[in-house]
Amino acid sequence: MAGDQNAKSGTLVVDFDELDDRELMTLHVAGNPDAFGEIFRRHRDRLWAVALRTIGDPEEAADAVQDGLISAYRNASSYRGDAAVTTWLHRIVVNACLDRIRRRTARPTVALPEDDLQVDASRLGETRDAMEEKETSLEVTRALAQLPPDQAAAVVLIDIEGYSVEEAAAILDCPPGTVKSRCSRGRVKLAATLGHLRNRHDDDGV
Amino acid sequence: MTELTDEAAQARFDAPLADEQAVMAMLAALPPVTMPRELSDSISAALAAESASRAAGSSADSDTSDQPLAEVIDLSSRRRTWVGAVAGIAAAAVALAGAAYVVRPHDAQVVGELGPVLASGNVYTSGQLSSEVPQMLTNAGLGSNSGTNTARVAPADAAQLSQTFAATTDGIRSCVAKLGDSGDVTVVAIDLAQYQGNPAAVVVTRATGGTELTATVVAPTCTSSGPEVLARTTITAP
Numbered sequence: 001m002a003g004d005q006n007a008k009s010g011t012l013v014v015d016f017d018e019l020d021d022r023e024l025m026t027l028h029v030a031g032n033p034d035a036f037g038e039i040f041r042r043h044r045d046r047l048w049a050v051a052l053r054t055i056g057d058p059e060e061a062a063d064a065v066q067d068g069l070i071s072a073y074r075n076a077s078s079y080r081g082d083a084a085v086t087t088w089l090h091r092i093v094v095n096a097c098l099d100r101i102r103r104r105t106a107r108p109t110v111a112l113p114e115d116d117l118q119v120d121a122s123r124l125g126e127t128r129d130a131m132e133e134k135e136t137s138l139e140v141t142r143a144l145a146q147l148p149p150d151q152a153a154a155v156v157l158i159d160i161e162g163y164s165v166e167e168a169a170a171i172l173d174c175p176p177g178t179v180k181s182r183c184s185r186g187r188v189k190l191a192a193t194l195g196h197l198r199n200r201h202d203d204d205g206v
Numbered sequence: 207m208t209e210l211t212d213e214a215a216q217a218r219f220d221a222p223l224a225d226e227q228a229v230m231a232m233l234a235a236l237p238p239v240t241m242p243r244e245l246s247d248s249i250s251a252a253l254a255a256e257s258a259s260r261a262a263g264s265s266a267d268s269d270t271s272d273q274p275l276a277e278v279i280d281l282s283s284r285r286r287t288w289v290g291a292v293a294g295i296a297a298a299a300v301a302l303a304g305a306a307y308v309v310r311p312h313d314a315q316v317v318g319e320l321g322p323v324l325a326s327g328n329v330y331t332s333g334q335l336s337s338e339v340p341q342m343l344t345n346a347g348l349g350s351n352s353g354t355n356t357a358r359v360a361p362a363d364a365a366q367l368s369q370t371f372a373a374t375t376d377g378i379r380s381c382v383a384k385l386g387d388s389g390d391v392t393v394v395a396i397d398l399a400q401y402q403g404n405p406a407a408v409v410v411t412r413a414t415g416g417t418e419l420t421a422t423v424v425a426p427t428c429t430s431s432g433p434e435v436l437a438r439t440t441i442t443a444p
Contacts, residue, residue, distance in 0.1 A: 037254070041250075045241050048239060053236075070253070070256060074256070177216050180219035181219070187226040190229045194229060
């Protein structure tokens with residue numbers, strides 16, 4: 001939809017759907033009250049997934065996402081446009097998660113109520129498979145929560161969310177080699193913790 | 207467990223062992239998660255409050271690029287609570303190559319016949335709207351499965367209406383237009399009730415061409431200067 005000319009005011013009205021993230025950020029910095037909200041709506045699920053998987057606890061993840069987004073809103077003028085907006089947002093949210101984890105005196109085992117994982121039920125198949133998948137998901141999430149935070153963040157970004165090493169390095173603001181070593185160490189620890197699940201998956205032909 | 211050296215760990219990343227490959231497969235197979243609706247609404251309300259503050263000239267924006275991107279903010283008072291003040295839709299001018307552009311979402315326009323204004327006597331609670339509002343609609347005979355059941359929710363009387371924005375059609379249209387919807391909506395029903403123990407109105411709308419309903423809790427006044435949105439959630443039509 002092209003911008004509609006308002007004959008009375010001589011202004012151009014543009015549909016947000018036609019704007020990319022960088023254009024919305026420009027509008028937000030210029031003072032548009034709704035542009036940042038549109039950015040949030042576009043990327044909220046992925047930001048939530050990263051926060052929840054990294055920090056483990058749904059309440060803490062919710063606070064970290066809210067902290068991060070409000071910080072991003074207020075500091076939008078620091079976005080220089082060299083990285084994608086989503087990379088910049090993820091960096092802020094991941095930093096908020098890591099800050100929260102580091103402020104804990106210890107990382108207790110987190111009991112995750114099943115409902116809080118907000119699993120997309122349309123992906124679950126037969127009842128037995130669905131139960132096993134949910135149980136696996138819970139065990140994996142618990143195991144992730146026990147990793148050192150830097151390793152958890154690397155594993156979440158690369159092995160769960162599918163970011164490339166270079167993208168993860170931009171989000172975590174560290175060299176690609178560091179991302180690789182953190183991710184690798186995390187995988188080794190997870191392999192030790194989740195070995196019993198491997199047998200289950202092997203039997204199921206997954 | 208002895209930690210891998212950096213060099214060994216990087217090499218292992220590129221050539222993971224069988225156990226690690228199995229872990230990678232498990233991680234990749236995790237089902238996607240979606241942000242809970244209430245969290246999304248809470249963050250949207252918080253961002254709207256930031257907009258209101260900025261519009262009022264009390265922004266806390268930083269202008270320096272040295273500002274830490276993730277400042278520590280004490281949000282204990284805002285933690286998943288609803289923000290009372292929501293900015294009206296204001297246009298901002300952006301100068302681009304000498305031309306002036308105004309970008310704004312379309313103010314919602316109420317279309318079609320207005321739904322009933324009810325007085326259910328309900329006391330709605332935070333976090334329960336997604337179940338309480340469909341039940342109210344069903345009890346009011348507005349659900350698809352209401353059948354021939356006699357509606358058990360009374361319409362609001364003149365005395366109840368007189369204290370609210372719902373007293374006039376113009377008042378309803380003015381309130382709905384400022385709720386933040388980006389397109390035309392139909393008002394399914396308005397329930398003059400309570401929210402968290404205080405007088406409030408639940409405005410149930412459906413976007414034109416949509417199937418989902420939106421339930422917005424507003425203060426009884428819902429003035430044109432600010433609708434005072436107390437809560438908002440998407441619900442499935444009963």
